[in-house]
Amino acid sequence: MSDAETAPSVLDLLEARGFIAQCTDRSALASTLNQDPVKFYVGFDPTADSLHVGHLLPVMAMYWMQQAGHIPVVVIGGGTGMVGDPSGKDKSRDFITEEAVARNIEGQRPHFGRVLSLAASEPERAGNQGFILNNADWLLGLGYVSFLRDIGRHFSVNRMLSAESARLRLERNQGLSFIEFNYHLLQSYDFYKLHEQYGVKLQFGGDDQWFNILGGIDLVRRMSGAEVYGFTIPLLQTAEGKKMGKTEKGAVWLDADRCSVYDYYQYWINVSDADVIRFLKLYTTMPLDRIEPLAALRGADVRKAKEVLAFEATKLVHGEAAASRAQATARQLFGGRGAANAPTVEVSLPAGILDVLRLSGLAKSNGEARRLVKQGGVRVGDAKVSDPNFVLNDAALVWKGKKSVVQVVAKA
Structure with missing residues (x-):
């Protein structure tokens, strides 16, 4: 057994931190990662102009991979985003316009650079800097008939219908549109294209992407005869069973x-x-x-x-x-205690207490706010406010009575 096969791998770190749910040929992947820097990719659909905490999970896994010397490739789904990923969904997604996709892509770009070291483009990168690609660049120009002939022939409809997302939709008589059915082919083609053009050897994503990742691995093997790999990250829920983020x-x-x-x-x-x-x-x-x-x-x-x-x-x-x-x-x-779940209101500080009460929703008007103050029903922190001309200079808890409270913070 070689040193590369027995040495600790970044996979061990990812597992210790809780990032891995399923993995293809773990020992072969660990050995590959222990030899030379590996290009890996994660895809992100541009369904909004910002990432959220749920998206951050695979980005964090990318961070640790890059820290271990590997090269991240962020693939934003400018092409697949116009189709819509049916994975884990119980109904069809609304279509996003091409203009909205472009706007969302530009909104998402800066978030990746806060966590990862990214070059402006692949030719400009140095060391193990990563780069961002848009799959619209290779998907939107595909010829339909040639794609069916060259790519579609490698996919089994029976196998695609066995995917959990398709099976559940059909069992519930919710249907699966032909365009959604094609999503699996497009994402699989992404892996093939990235392997052929950029030498990408690894894809990972959320656990609901397992079927799509396997499809890409199989397509690369059939088209190129190469071994590539994939793993998935758990779909997180909080301790209360709520969706993370x-x-x-x-x-x-x-x-x-x-x-x-x-x-x-x-x-x-x-x-x-x-x-x-x-x-x-x-x-x-x-x-x-x-x-x-x-x-x-x-x-x-x-x-x-x-x-x-x-x-x-x-x-x-x-x-x-x-x-x-x-x-x-x-x-x-x-002070480290109490009222931590109070709603937050951003106000341009300093601000008069009457405006604060109105803007925060504790009072419907300045007149109602004035009456509350005069009746002794308003506190800032632990101090009762009796002067309607009181000015709030800093962030504080503002109370109306004993139960209604808001966190007032300075507007950026």
């Missing part, structure tokens, strides 16, 4: 215009105690030996681990300065 307000976006830095920080502060260590491994770059002591914290001390998670996760996406500001605001508001 979703809140009552909607998705937790990486774009600060969609989700403020403070709200992003608070998302991590508010995760279940049972999720903290798992998320530290998945959503931060902290070494495992620094995470391990935090796993021993119990009871109220778990809050310390949550603060580490919130700071590190926010620093990764928004930078250290922004993370420090969010942390300082949270500590000023709560």
Whole structure:
């Protein structure tokens, strides 16, 4: 057995951090990764102009792969995005216009560069810098008849119907459109094209992509006779069984215009105690030996681990300065305690208390706000406000009565 086969692999690190659900020929992949830098890719559909926390999971796996010397290729689905991936969906997606796809691609691009080292293009890269591709560049120009003849002949309809996403849709009489049925061929072709043109040897993605990844591996083998590999990442749910990255307000976006830095920080502060260590491994770059002591914290001390998670996760996406500001605001508001689930309202500070009450929704009008203040029903932090001309200069908890509270933070 060679040294490459027995040496520790980046796969061991990914498994230890919780990134791997399924893997093709693990021993052969580990050996390949231990020899030379490997180009690998992950695909992202441009269904919105920002990535969210769910998308960040494969990006973090890409980060660790790049840290181990391998070369990330981000493939944005400008072509497949106009078809719509049926994987894991119980109904057809609405079509996205070509203009919306282009807008969403430009919105997503900056998020990748915050975590990965990327060159402007493949010819410009140095070392193990990665690069971004748009599969519209090779998919939109395909001739339909030649694609069916050269690519479609390698796919079994029976096998495609056995895929879980197709099988469940048909069992529920929900139907599967012909265009969605073709998605599997297009994603498989992506892997073939990337292997032939760029030498990509590995694809990974969410666990719902297993069938598509296997299709790409099989197509490369049939067309080129080459061995390529794939693995999937678990589809995360929180300890409460909720989809990762979703809140009552909607998705937790990486774009600060969609989700403020403070709200992003608070998302991590508010995760279940049972999720903290798992998320530290998945959503931060902290070494495992620094995470391990935090796993021993119990009871109220778990809050310390949550603060580490919130700071590190926010620093990764928004930078250290922004993370420090969010942390300082949270500590000023709560002192580490209470009302942490209060809704957040961004206000241009300084602001008069009447405007704050109205803008936050605690009062419907300035007149109602004035009456609340005069009746002694308003507090800022622990201090009662009795002057209608009171000016709020800094972030604070603002209370109406004993139960209604909002977190007022400075608008960026």
